[in-house]
Amino acid sequence: MEKSIRKVIYDFTPKSGLICIENTFNGRAVKIEYMKNIYDLAHKYNIPVHLDGARVFNAAVALGIEVSEIAQYADSVSFCLSKGLCCPIGSILVGTKEFITLAKRYRKMIGGTLRQSGVLGGPGIIALTEQRFLLKKDHEFAKKFYTIL
Secondary structure, three states, X not given: OHHHOOOOOOOOOOOOOOEEEEOOEOOEOOOHHHHHHHHHHHHHOOOOEEEEOOOHHHHHHHHXXXXXXXXXXXXXXXXXXXXXXXXXXXXXXXXXXXXXXXXXXXXXXXXXXXXXXXXXXXXXXXXXXXXXXXXXXXXXXXXHHHHHO
């Protein structure tokens, strides 16, 4: 794993500046030990870790842990409210105040603003406060359905 990190710049090759982890990956939850190993290695070289957690709530259910236990091994996290949480639209980006301020600036620079987004806040709140607790039942149904096939 460590061999993949570019520690110095040779000619025009870039130095490693970010490590991204997906959880879930290919429909499977990434084990917490693996995430911790990546996080520790990244921080050894002062490289931030981003968790692409589009389905991180599903990963937490599959691993039998809280999302916060997964997120602790990332410096920033993004997740979808529409994947498994039944919200019609929306994603959340989490990080330090400085990181979010910079992210908002870049979003605005490339035209990524949404007018009247408040109407989507309601379904987002329901997704996080209620729907995430139903994911375990979804996983149980999926396992039953798989055994039938």
